[in-house]
Amino acid sequence: MNIINILKVAMRSLGRNKLRSFLTMLGIIIGVGAVIAMMAVGEGAQYSIQQQIASLGTNVLLIFPGSTNQGGIRIGLGSRTSLTPGDLEAIQTQCPSVAAATAQVRTGAQIVFGEQNWGTSVLGANPSYFTIRSWPLSLGQYFTDADVRGATKVCVLGQTVVDNLFQGGNPVGATIRIKKMPFKVVGVLEPKGQSAQGSDQDDIIIAPYTTVQKKLMGVTFLGIIMVSAVSDQAMVDAQNQITELLRVRHKIQPWEDNDFTVRSQTEIANTAQATTQVLTILLASIASISLLVGGIGIMNIMLVSVTERTREIGIRMSIGARSRDILYQFLIEAVVLSMAGGALGVLIGIVSSDIISALANWPTLVSPVSVGLAFLFAAAVGIFFGFYPARKAAILNPIDALRYE
Amino acid sequence: MSEKMNGSNTANPPKADQPVVDLISVRHLTKTYKMGDVEVHALRGITLEIRRGEFVAIMGASGSGKSTFMNIIGCLDVPTKGEYILDEVDVSKLDRDALARIRNEKIGFVFQGFNLLPRTSALENVELPMFYKNVSNKSRHDKAMEALRVVGLEERWNHMPNQLSGGQQQRVAVARALVNDPSIILADEPTGNLDSRTSVEVMEIFQQLNHQGITIVLVTHEADIAQYAKRNVVFKDGKIKRDFVVEKRRTASEQLATMPASVDEDEEVIEFEMTSEAKEQKETAR
Numbered sequence: 001m002n003i004i005n006i007l008k009v010a011m012r013s014l015g016r017n018k019l020r021s022f023l024t025m026l027g028i029i030i031g032v033g034a035v036i037a038m039m040a041v042g043e044g045a046q047y048s049i050q051q052q053i054a055s056l057g058t059n060v061l062l063i064f065p066g067s068t069n070q071g072g073i074r075i076g077l078g079s080r081t082s083l084t085p086g087d088l089e090a091i092q093t094q095c096p097s098v099a100a101a102t103a104q105v106r107t108g109a110q111i112v113f114g115e116q117n118w119g120t121s122v123l124g125a126n127p128s129y130f131t132i133r134s135w136p137l138s139l140g141q142y143f144t145d146a147d148v149r150g151a152t153k154v155c156v157l158g159q160t161v162v163d164n165l166f167q168g169g170n171p172v173g174a175t176i177r178i179k180k181m182p183f184k185v186v187g188v189l190e191p192k193g194q195s196a197q198g199s200d201q202d203d204i205i206i207a208p209y210t211t212v213q214k215k216l217m218g219v220t221f222l223g224i225i226m227v228s229a230v231s232d233q234a235m236v237d238a239q240n241q242i243t244e245l246l247r248v249r250h251k252i253q254p255w256e257d258n259d260f261t262v263r264s265q266t267e268i269a270n271t272a273q274a275t276t277q278v279l280t281i282l283l284a285s286i287a288s289i290s291l292l293v294g295g296i297g298i299m300n301i302m303l304v305s306v307t308e309r310t311r312e313i314g315i316r317m318s319i320g321a322r323s324r325d326i327l328y329q330f331l332i333e334a335v336v337l338s339m340a341g342g343a344l345g346v347l348i349g350i351v352s353s354d355i356i357s358a359l360a361n362w363p364t365l366v367s368p369v370s371v372g373l374a375f376l377f378a379a380a381v382g383i384f385f386g387f388y389p390a391r392k393a394a395i396l397n398p399i400d401a402l403r404y405e
Numbered sequence: 406m407s408e409k410m411n412g413s414n415t416a417n418p419p420k421a422d423q424p425v426v427d428l429i430s431v432r433h434l435t436k437t438y439k440m441g442d443v444e445v446h447a448l449r450g451i452t453l454e455i456r457r458g459e460f461v462a463i464m465g466a467s468g469s470g471k472s473t474f475m476n477i478i479g480c481l482d483v484p485t486k487g488e489y490i491l492d493e494v495d496v497s498k499l500d501r502d503a504l505a506r507i508r509n510e511k512i513g514f515v516f517q518g519f520n521l522l523p524r525t526s527a528l529e530n531v532e533l534p535m536f537y538k539n540v541s542n543k544s545r546h547d548k549a550m551e552a553l554r555v556v557g558l559e560e561r562w563n564h565m566p567n568q569l570s571g572g573q574q575q576r577v578a579v580a581r582a583l584v585n586d587p588s589i590i591l592a593d594e595p596t597g598n599l600d601s602r603t604s605v606e607v608m609e610i611f612q613q614l615n616h617q618g619i620t621i622v623l624v625t626h627e628a629d630i631a632q633y634a635k636r637n638v639v640f641k642d643g644k645i646k647r648d649f650v651v652e653k654r655r656t657a658s659e660q661l662a663t664m665p666a667s668v669d670e671d672e673e674v675i676e677f678e679m680t681s682e683a684k685e686q687k688e689t690a691r
Contacts, residue, residue: 320509
């Protein structure tokens with residue numbers, strides 16, 4: 001029997017029990033749909049992280065105080081106070097592969113303007129911060145290096161802060177109060193939207209780091225130094241030069257560990273991506289359990305079908321069907337069931353991931369790979385779970401099958 | 406009875422010296438089933454030759470081994486011991502697939518219970534053996550229609566089995582048996598589920614086919630049906646008890662002519678429909 005005829009026979013026998021065939025397929029439909037929707041959720045998260053890496057720039061390095069590993073004791077990054085303004089200065093002037101560097105000190109504060117107040121985080125930085133992050137202004141201007149040197153009380157606002165304090169008015173030139181100290185607003189940043197972790201990047205006030213250190217925090221160390229390399233290729237050089245320089249400046253002996261850590265933005269983002277990848281795999285594997293259950297449903301119905309059609313098998317054998325003809329007939333029936341279920345499941349999966357992104361405001365991405373994978377997996381489930389019943393039919397003894405009542 | 410006299414007069418005396426090629430030749434065939442610890446000897450050494458063009462009726466009470474014998478020569482079952490040569494091929498040594506091929510190409514089966522595929526049209530039922538022979542779509546259709554024409558059902562090619570009477574279903578089964586030009590047609594109680602007139606009609610088809618040169622082996626327990634064959638072989642307790650030529654052979658076409666008021670099956674069906682309609686009308690009238 002050729003494949004087209006076997007397919008016709010399979011389609012017809014499935015068509016005879018439409019409800020049963022549909023219910024059997026339903027397991028696969030739900031399974032494939034769930035796998036695709038879950039993978040869409042996971043891959044959506046990954047995609048937005050990738051987008052963020054692109055927006056951060058691939059040539060950005062972060063220098064954290066403290067080491068990941070000090071004398072065998074693991075200490076959280078940023079928990080130490082080893083980075084100084086001198087280090088920043090030295091990195092800017094002595095590392096040829098470094099294009100720009102900025103300090104970052106961060107504190108939380110309550111902001112007051114007129115009758116409005118708003119709690120947000122205040123970031124102290126150099127003007128080069130805006131270059132490194134390529135963050136344009138929508139109004140006004142940036143603060144300058146002179147402002148940093150003089151610890152002037154000026155600041156640039158994120159869009160969220162503007163929305164909450166000024167209600168549509170022009171904030172440039174206004175004076176706001178941060179921890180009761182007056183700051184002059186010189187500019188407004190363009191909205192950047194959510195970060196990969198879901199936090200609002202526009203809910204921020206950026207001021208000269210010296211001002212934040214002295215006026216708001218009363219400290220002398222730097223939180224993080226952010227650096228951009230001259231090019232993507234110069235990243236490793238920049239990293240080595242910085243490490244070299246800081247070891248000398250901090251007088252670290254060759255046998256001692258660094259008291260700082262240099263990491264690239266991509267590294268950090270990759271970590272986040274690895275996390276979401278684990279999430280994707282976890283979601284997909286939970287969803288594929290339902291696909292497995294669907295497969296068992298197929299096996300169950302095929303076993304029933306073989307028993308019901310024992311006499312038909314006997315008739316076919318008596319007129320010359322070989323074992324493999326019977327095997328293929330039932331196997332293809334199972335595969336048709338699972339592939340049709342797979343195709344419908346793909347549709348359901350795409351539709352439901354759209355619904356998820358619309359209702360939960362969660363980025364989803366249906367990739368062709370996940371569709372192909374889910375579909376192939378469904379077909380494989382059909383073959384795997386169809387084989388046993390088909391084989392059971394194929395090895396029937398012709399006479400016993402013919403006499404079966 | 407006259408059969409007893411014929412009993413000694415065997416139709417095929419053993420041919421020790423002359424190398425006549427038989428269509429079917431079985432030697433010392435035995436078949437033993439194991440039912441738990443008990444061994445059931447269904448066949449206890451059958452030796453038999455059937456030549457091309459013969460029409461043999463195999464008779465015997467139930468349990469005589471005739472059905473087991475039929476299954477073995479039909480390649481549905483394999484003997485425990487003995488030799489079976491079908492059309493010069495030693496079938497007793499073949500594997501499952503080779504046996505399937507022989508069933509497909511050399512044997513046509515007609516069963517007591519018709520054994521048509523349900524919800525499948527007459528034409529498709531007849532086409533079925535050709536699916537397993539990979540006959541092209543066009544010639545498959547043509548050959549199936551031709552086979553239906555032989556049994557006089559070409560106009561009902563698209564009827565489902567449940568839309569056909571028993572006799573018609575059996576004729577479809579005969580057409581299916583014919584369609585791959587088999588060497589032999591094996592009929593297992595083909596008239597068992599039919600009334601006497603349709604039985605004769607089916608026998609008429611067999612006699613016609615045999616007249617055209619097709620070898621037919623028929624298993625029956627009805628003596629009058631066996632009379633339509635040319636040769637009768639009687640089984641008892643797994644052995645051949647008698648083997649003789651039928652002397653007063655019946656001719657189905659003549660028999661049909663003498664039968665009272667030929668009630669055509671089609672009319673029967675229509676008549677039934679009418680009566681049921683009439684019943685309904687009566688009930689609604691009430």
